[in-house]
Amino acid sequence: MTPFPPEQLANFHRLAPEIILCVFGIVIMVADPFVQAAHKRALGWLAFIGTLAALFGVRILANDAPGTAYSGLIRADAFSVFVHVIVIGAAALAILGSFQYLDDENIQRGEYYALVLFATAGMGILAGANELVTAFIGLEMSSISTYVLAGFRRRALKSNEASLKYFVLGSFATAFFLYGIAMVYGATGTTRIDVISGKLAQMIVEHGQVASLAILGLALMFVGLGFKVVAAPFQVYAPDVYEGAPTPVTALLASGPKAATFALMLRIFYVSFGSAGNFWFWAIWISAVLTMLVGNFAALVQTNVKRMLAYSSIAHAGYILVAFAAGTDIGITAVLFYLAAYALMKIGAFLVIAHLGQQGEKRLEITDYAGLGTKQPVLAVCFSLFLLSLLGLPATGGFLGKLFAFQAALDSKIVWLVVIAAINSVIGAYYYLRVIVAMYFWEPSKDYVPTKVAPSLTFALAIAAAGTLYLGLLPARVLEMAKAAADSLYLR
């Protein structure tokens, strides 16, 4: 048997986005030594072009009929396409937001962009994985790249701490995930996501229940994946890592891996274990409540805006879990829509912080935002938009994301979880509004000298802001796509 049977070779294009991303990443790595320090930014543009090319690759997937590649290890369907657009789009925005930042921090280097591309390729694999070990490879690819990225501000102590913490705890988490795979394999004899489903159904027919080994395996996988999506009680690392990592990297961390990992979770929980009933319901329910409470209450007392937004990421993972708990295709649609809206608003918010932090990330306290509304009105309006969207006010993507999440959960009669989530979103209102209070209601501090917003960052912020409004006002198209994606998850 040849390693690549011809009929599988024909399906290489189903991996097009990842291949494109990796090729661009390698080209950047190779070209890096030949580019003078003053022109390193050109590599960044190359990376940006790489993400655009990868989006073109996603188009190939979208136009092609759904199907598998690599003997069924990778699956290209509307679901995979949807998540690909989110993660690659997030990477593109993060790259745009990095140019000025890296110059300011004096760490403009080629490998930064290469790592972003490799991480994105890993997330892409996660989005399309149809087999658990492949998913593990995707997880490791994205994780290891982001471990390095988190520590990219080498001279900053916090960045080092973030990197080490992320690496040590992240390794544990992925080990849990791997252990879970082994157990599921032991119970079902396969690691194919779509085959597990049938095996479990067969198990129920034969023995009346699912083997506890498989359930234990799922629980361990949840630990590993919960770590990646920052669901409580696996969220402890997130505030430190998000705060310590270079801010554009935080933007990427908060959006891309979360979307990709939620995609994998949907595949595993809904597809593989869907046939075994919602026995995982209470685990998700409890995790959702804990995640929202921990995220919101901890965010309430933060004075550092970056750290506050890190906690807010945790809270948002909780809202997504509310939709996740629904266990229906409405739930999948809601999760996907939320992920899209969330990626836009969160990247936007973190990129604003990246700019305002100025050199050395020294202006991150809420008092540093005083009077921004008069000093830099456009930037302040943008930031307010992202914050209001995170808060969940109408006319923004964040509102409809929450709305659909609540609706999905209510549709499955999960009333109390929705009530808890609703109350949580009001708690959240307090800390988001506090930043707006500082920006608009406080007197501007005298010593603050605004720096010019680079055109690339302006472009990235404009896209994020326009996208947030688009999803809030005219969501019909994206919602249709999310619905098609949700349907494609079950089509075999």
Next chain:
Amino acid sequence: MSSHLLTVITFLPLLGVPALLLLRADDHTWIRRIALAISVAEFVISLFLLHGFDGVNAQYQFEEYYDWIARANIHYHLGVDGISLFLVLLTTFLTPLAILCSWQAIRENVKGFFIALLVIETAMIGVFVSLDLLLFFFFWELTLIPMYFLIGIWGHDRRIYAAVKFILYTMFGSILMLVAILWLYNLAGTFDVPDIQAKLQTGLVLLPSHTELLLFGAFFLAFAIKVPLFPLHTWLPDAHTEAPTAGSVILAGVMLKLGTYGMLRFCLPLFPDAAHRMAPYIGVLAIIGIVYGAMVATVQTDLKRLVAYTSVSHLGFVVLGIFAFSTISIQGAIFQMLSHGVSTGALFLGVGMLYDRRHTFEIKEFGGLVNPMPVLMSFFLFIALSSLALPPLNGFIGEFLILIGTFQTHHAWAAWAASGAVLSAIYLLWAYQRVGFGEVTVEKNRTLPDASGRERLILVTMAVAIIFMGVASPIFTRRMEVSTNNLLHQMERAQNVSRPATPEPAGKQSVISPGPRKNASLTKISLRHVQP
């Protein structure tokens, strides 16, 4: 154009936002002029609504219906009936005055201020004309942000505290309403208000009484906070006092009515059983609000805070009228909503004019103001009299209708509530006496300039509105009557359905129900009495 009239009215103020954004930030004159022009045009266009409105038609009029988010079954559905018609007009009437009163008072960030005012106008009109629950919620939440900025940026000393308190209070109420809206959607399968109403009325969708009570509670809480009903009122004095004059006018004039409007539009027709069950408690809270608000107003030393507390008292009347469930009392409640908007709006405008001159609200800083400012203070007295319900001014009609309507169903309620009418005379006249009459105690007050041309324009407009509403009240009540009867009819029918023991009367039911016959005849009598 007429078929899109509501869309035009709703979004015209929003069109002004890009126009203002294009102007230079320091071009204050033109920013003001354009904002005023847009709001005046808006008022004129909204008069077409009155012109085209069919007073004997119980259905929603000027309806517009389009898909918005088809997948989620959310529609762009607008329409007005006799209840919302005048609230739209109230909004378009007060906004130009709010802009006019900020002409000189707002000097910083002028552009942002007028943008906020225009956005808030769109949002408030949107609330009144939305017939889709989610569209309604959309506009409902949209009112919060510009008001938050109005208070927080252009407010007085404790503005930040007031702004945050205002927004958190209202958000807490509204988020539970959102959950209730979604729950209702799950039961009824639609967000469309007339659709849900029809389904509940015909028994196509049955709400178990436990569910109905929870849903009612969630809606009612959101509205009661907004109104505000007695124990939930604590955000109001802060927000009203700290807001700039225009903000107070909009807050007291229109935003409080969003709450009472919501009760009329949603709480009563959608959950009639729960409304009937909770009415005794709500009525008592309303009366406590009337009396308590009046008593607290009496002892205020801050003029603006005093006016703020009068809102608690007056809105108590409105809630009482709504939950007395008679045609007259509900008509009175709607009328009182309008007249409170005009009177209290005018009071805040007057207080704002005093503040522009002295930069204080302390009553003891004033005294004897009639001498230096005869024109301003005469108008002030006139407005105070309208607010304390002197016949034949506007305040009287509303309070009187509410009291007789309530008296039909609850004698004791009416008796207690009537004491509020007496108290309002005490606090307003006493306050006026301390501010206007007597010796000029503070030297600075001797040289205060009297009302300028712009201020006279505002005051005269207000006075004309006050008299017009007082003497021409049938113009208003006639158009409300059918809708009010229809509302009560919806409650009756739903009651019959949800109690299977009483079978549906076999006779033909006209589209417009005459309502309970006794009430209908009383309406005529009472109105004849009211007409001067």
